[in-house]
Amino acid sequence: MGFSVGLAGTRCIGTLCPPRPRPFQSLLLLLWTLLNCVLGSSAQGPGEWTPWGSWSHCSSSCGRGVSVRSRRCIRPVRRLPGEEPCWESGHEYRVCQLPDCPPGAVPFRDLQCALYNGHPVLGTQKTYQWIPFHGAPNQCDLNCLAEGHAFYHSFGRVLDGTPCSPGAQGLCVAGRCLSAGCDGVLGSGALEDRCGRCGGANDSCLFVQRVFRDAGAFAGYWNVTLIPEGARHIRVAHRSRNHLALMGVDGHYVLNGNWEVSPPGTYEAAGTRVVYARAAAPQETLHAAGPTSQDLLLQEPNPGIQFEFWLPRERYGPFQVQTQALGWPVRQPQPREVEARAPIAPPPLMPTLAPDPCPPCPDTRGRAHRLLHYCGSDFVFQARVVGRHRQAQETRYEVHIQLIYKSRWPLRTREYVWAPAHCPCPPLASQQEYLMAIRRLISPDGTQDRLLLPHAGYARPWSPAEDSRIRLAARRCPV
Numbered sequence: 001m002g003f004s005v006g007l008a009g010t011r012c013i014g015t016l017c018p019p020r021p022r023p024f025q026s027l028l029l030l031l032w033t034l035l036n037c038v039l040g041s042s043a044q045g046p047g048e049w050t051p052w053g054s055w056s057h058c059s060s061s062c063g064r065g066v067s068v069r070s071r072r073c074i075r076p077v078r079r080l081p082g083e084e085p086c087w088e089s090g091h092e093y094r095v096c097q098l099p100d101c102p103p104g105a106v107p108f109r110d111l112q113c114a115l116y117n118g119h120p121v122l123g124t125q126k127t128y129q130w131i132p133f134h135g136a137p138n139q140c141d142l143n144c145l146a147e148g149h150a151f152y153h154s155f156g157r158v159l160d161g162t163p164c165s166p167g168a169q170g171l172c173v174a175g176r177c178l179s180a181g182c183d184g185v186l187g188s189g190a191l192e193d194r195c196g197r198c199g200g201a202n203d204s205c206l207f208v209q210r211v212f213r214d215a216g217a218f219a220g221y222w223n224v225t226l227i228p229e230g231a232r233h234i235r236v237a238h239r240s241r242n243h244l245a246l247m248g249v250d251g252h253y254v255l256n257g258n259w260e261v262s263p264p265g266t267y268e269a270a271g272t273r274v275v276y277a278r279a280a281a282p283q284e285t286l287h288a289a290g291p292t293s294q295d296l297l298l299q300e301p302n303p304g305i306q307f308e309f310w311l312p313r314e315r316y317g318p319f320q321v322q323t324q325a326l327g328w329p330v331r332q333p334q335p336r337e338v339e340a341r342a343p344i345a346p347p348p349l350m351p352t353l354a355p356d357p358c359p360p361c362p363d364t365r366g367r368a369h370r371l372l373h374y375c376g377s378d379f380v381f382q383a384r385v386v387g388r389h390r391q392a393q394e395t396r397y398e399v400h401i402q403l404i405y406k407s408r409w410p411l412r413t414r415e416y417v418w419a420p421a422h423c424p425c426p427p428l429a430s431q432q433e434y435l436m437a438i439r440r441l442i443s444p445d446g447t448q449d450r451l452l453l454p455h456a457g458y459a460r461p462w463s464p465a466e467d468s469r470i471r472l473a474a475r476r477c478p479v
Contacts, residue, residue: 048073048074048086049071049072049073049074049086049088049090050071050072050073050074051071052069052070052071052092053069053070053071054069055067055068055069055094056068056069058096058098058161059096059159059160059161060096060098060108060161061098062098062099062100062101062102062105063097063098063099063100063101064095064096064097064098064161064163064171065095065096065098065161065171066093066094066095066096066160066161066171066173066186067093067094067096068091068092068093068160069091069092070090070091070092071090072090073086073090091174092185093160093173093178093185093186093187094180094183094184094185094186095171095180095184095186107132107163107166108159108161108162108163109132109142109158109162109163110131110132112142112155112158112159112162113130113131113132113142113144113155114130116128116130116144116155117129117130121153122153128146128147128149129146129147129148130144130145130146130147130153131144131145131147132144132145133145133152134165134166136152136154138154138175139164139165139172139177140157140158140162140164140172140175140176140177141154141155141156141157141158141175142154142155142156142157142158143155157172157174157175158172159172160172160173160174161173164177171186173186173187181198182198182199183198183199189406189474191403191405191471193467193471194207194232194233194310194464194467195232195310195312196232196291201468201471201472202310202464202467202468203468204312204313205232205310205311205312205313206310206311206312206313206316207308207310207464208308208309208310208311208316208319209306209307209308210225210306210307210308211304211305211306211307212224212225212300212304212305212306212307221245221299221300222299222300223297223298223299224298224299224300224305224307225297225298225307225323226295226296226297226298226319226322226323227270227292227295227296227297227298227307227309228292228295228311228315228318228319228322229270229291229292229293229294229295229315230290230291230292230311230312230315231290231291231292231309231310231311232289232290232291232309232310232311233288233289233290233308233309233310234274234286234287234288234289234290234292234307234308234309235285235286235287235307235308235309236284236285236286236298236305236306236307236308237283237284237285237286237305237306237307238283238284238300238304238305238306239282239283239304240282240304241282242300243255243256243261243262243278243284243300244256244276244284244286244298244299244300244305245257245298245299245300246267246269246274246286246296246297246298246299247296247297247299248269248270248294248295248296248297249294249295249296249297254267254269254274254296255267255274255276255286262276264276264277264278269288269292269296270292270293270294270295270296271291271292271293271294272288272289272290272291272292272293273288273289274286274287274288275287275288286298290309290310295322358422358423358427359423361425361426361427361456362425362456364425364426364456364457364458367469367473369458370458370469370470370473371473371476371477373437373454373457373458374406374437374458374470374473374474374477375473375476375477375478376437376439377406377437377438377439377458378406378407378408378409378438378439378440379404379406379407379408379409379411379436379437379438379439379440379451380404380405380406380407380435380436380437380438380470380474381401381402381403381404381405381406381407381411381435381436381438382401382402382403382404382405382433382434382435382436382462382467383399383400383401383402383415383417383433383434383436384399384400384402384431384432384433384434385397385398385399385428385429385430385431385432385433385434386398386399386400386414386430386431387430388428388430390422393420393421393422394418394419394420394421394422395418395419395421395422395424396416396417396418396419397416397417397418397419397428397453398414398415398416399414399415399416399417399436400413400414401413401414401415402433405435405470405471405474406474408440409440415451416450416451417436417438417451417452417453418441418450418451418452418453419452419453419455420452420454420455421455424453424455425455425456426456426457426459426460428459432461433461433462434459434460434461434462435458435459435460435461435462435466435467435470436453436457436458436459437457437458437459438451438452438453439451439452439454440452
């Protein structure tokens with residue numbers, strides 16, 4: 001839907017105000033608006049599209065390539081001068097995956113450059129041997145370096161299905177580098193939701209988030225929670241001198257079992273990869289994308305453990321039954337001797353902090369604010385703030401990007417986001433996750449290229465509800 005109409009919020013200046021609509025006119029206007037909202041997403045212009053044709057063969061004989069399907073626009077008999085008969089595109093491209101190319105196979109871009117070997121170019125009779133050159137601005141042009149010489153030549157666009165660069169996931173189509181959405185269609189921008197559904201709205205699963213607060217009566221392994229089969233986006237965190245233990249359904253430990261401390265790293269468990277990190281704070285975290293193919297049991301002898309994951313709705317009932325049955329250890333507790341420790345002295349009193357000199361930020365809540373900043377931004381992503389630095393009248397955040405909703409240019413995993421004030425609005429807290437709408441700001445002389453969070457812009461703590469709202473906003477931006 002490209003726009004919305006709200007009569008109650010309309011404000012006018014002087015004589016420019018239109019006359020107030022009568023009740024019957026208001027009803028007609030409301031019906032017209034609703035009709036546009038329903039049909040706006042499928043509007044195709046005055047013309048009509050024919051049905052999609054079948055997908056073509058893959059552009060590559062091995063590895064990744066593209067296939068295309070097409071449709072035709074049937075022009076209307078009458079249309080306004082200069083009016084496009086059909087909107088959107090008549091071609092659609094998707095990724096096709098064939099068996100991996102054999103060792104030693106010549107890459108696709110190398111083959112295209114080699115076609116010009118021994119042929120005169122540049123208006124002379126001199127010939128060259130050509131190899132790919134990856135340092136040119138447009139990575140979807142066939143830029144080839146003359147072997148043994150210090151120049152390259154562009155032979156136009158590469159063929160569709162050529163990788164944008166070595167090792168990259170993007171593929172070139174019609175001279176543009178496109179990435180595939182979760183639906184496999186290049187440039188669709190379709191994202192997988194937290195439930196694993198392509199283009200979903202997180203409505204087929206439930207978000208489980210709890211804090212373990214029980215303290216054991218003895219030193220040993222205590223059950224914290226069952227991580228059931230089918231869980232996704234698993235995250236566990238705690239701060240203590242103890243260690244998180246993870247055990248499979250077969251009774252064998254994946255991490256920190258049998259009184260042995262495991263090193264940080266990536267572990268295979270229940271059909272997924274578990275990333276185990278340990279900081280000097282002391283702090284431990286577990287992350288796993290999932291879905292898990294079988295149950296896992298999280299154990300630890302310390303309260304205050306935070307854990308969360310997403311679970312399919314149909315699995316939530318059995319999960320509750322299983323966790324209620326885990327009120328006692330699955331194994332007999334393994335007691336161990338605990339050293340006697342001297343009582344800990346109470347911490348010294350902290351001096352009273354001065355009041356924050358920053359004024360309160362303006363209210364930026366509401367759907368209109370979210371839609372305005374999503375549609376007008378260059379990037380929208382979910383990120384964790386890992387650092388903050390105040391510099392003169394600016395604030396620089398270091399963020400770890402976890403999920404990209406919108407991107408007009410490539411992004412790195414770690415980026416700097418600048419806020420144009422000593423007291424930025426909205427303020428971002430360290431080690432918290434946010435959804436942010438960011439603009440790219442390039443100085444006139446080209447010496448600075450920054451990611452900018454505008455004053456009173458969009459930066460809200462990540463939550464399942466806010467994730468659903470931002471996905472809905474993406475569908476309502478004007479094309």
